[in-house]
Amino acid sequence: MTPGIRPLIAGNWKMNGTGAALVELTAMTAGDFAACEALICVPATLLTRAKGALEGSAVQLGGQDCHAQASGAHTGDVSAEMLADAGASHVIVGHSERRTDHGETDAIVAAKAEAAWRAGLTAVICIGETKDEREGGETLAVLSRQIAGSVPKAAKAAGTVIAYEPVWAIGTGLTPTVGDVAEAHAHIRAELTALLGAEAGSMRILYGGSVKPSNAAELLSVAHVDGALVGGASLKAADFLGIVAGCPA
Numbered sequence: 001m002t003p004g005i006r007p008l009i010a011g012n013w014k015m016n017g018t019g020a021a022l023v024e025l026t027a028m029t030a031g032d033f034a035a036c037e038a039l040i041c042v043p044a045t046l047l048t049r050a051k052g053a054l055e056g057s058a059v060q061l062g063g064q065d066c067h068a069q070a071s072g073a074h075t076g077d078v079s080a081e082m083l084a085d086a087g088a089s090h091v092i093v094g095h096s097e098r099r100t101d102h103g104e105t106d107a108i109v110a111a112k113a114e115a116a117w118r119a120g121l122t123a124v125i126c127i128g129e130t131k132d133e134r135e136g137g138e139t140l141a142v143l144s145r146q147i148a149g150s151v152p153k154a155a156k157a158a159g160t161v162i163a164y165e166p167v168w169a170i171g172t173g174l175t176p177t178v179g180d181v182a183e184a185h186a187h188i189r190a191e192l193t194a195l196l197g198a199e200a201g202s203m204r205i206l207y208g209g210s211v212k213p214s215n216a217a218e219l220l221s222v223a224h225v226d227g228a229l230v231g232g233a234s235l236k237a238a239d240f241l242g243i244v245a246g247c248p249a
């Protein structure tokens with residue numbers, strides 16, 4: 001936690017969910033969000049129906065990626081403006097699965113963050129080291145490089161969230177030690193401050209990678225951990241709300 005920052009618990013459904021999954025969203029709306037903000041990033045095919053399911057609730061809606069351009073000949077892509085039109089308030093950019101599966105570079109991620117702001121969306125910019133990079137002692141250097149390349153200098157706390165996701169912790173059940181999380185988040189805050197100045201002090205830094213109800217409270221108690229980006233455990237309302245319950249009161 002960072003004093004003065006309200007935590008954000010963000011779910012990322014990845015390529016999961018058809019209309020039948022909307023019952024989980026409806027169930028999430030009954031949660032107690034007194035201690036945090038909540039966000040669910042659904043597949044693009046579900047955005048409009050998810051907007052309906054979340055109507056009137058505190059749970060915000062996000063997309064999982066956007067193209068850097070507003071429109072044009074980019075078959076299969078979705079622009080930030082389209083996400084906003086469908087009811088999204090946030091979009092994830094630079095998730096490691098996009099960086100790996102689609103060859104997204106830091107420069108592409110930065111362009112997507114700027115596209116998100118152009119459309120009035122909050123950009124959730126993902127960074128994180130691979131297993132090989134960690135074992136090679138390169139974690140902090142990788143984070144520095146990704147921040148320098150993926151976070152535009154115009155980033156404002158109101159429209160930007162940083163998500164630290166060690167790639168080797170995603171979907172594996174493995175998590176870094178609390179000490180390792182604390183070191184990484186403190187380093188990210190320092191690098192953001194060097195890049196953005198005072199604006200960085202109120203920018204949320206989320207932790208992602210095998211967050212579940214049983215470890216949420218411990219992870220969320222670490223300094224500079226201002227919420228979580230949750231994959232698998234965001235697919236079921238009971239698990240997601242169990243993580244929300246881990247937010248310090």
Ligand SMILES: O=C[C@H](O)COP(=O)(O)O
Nearest residue numbers: 012170171209210231232
């Ligand atoms: O975007 C979410 C992350 O990739 C974490 O996924 P996970 O919670 O399934 O490990």
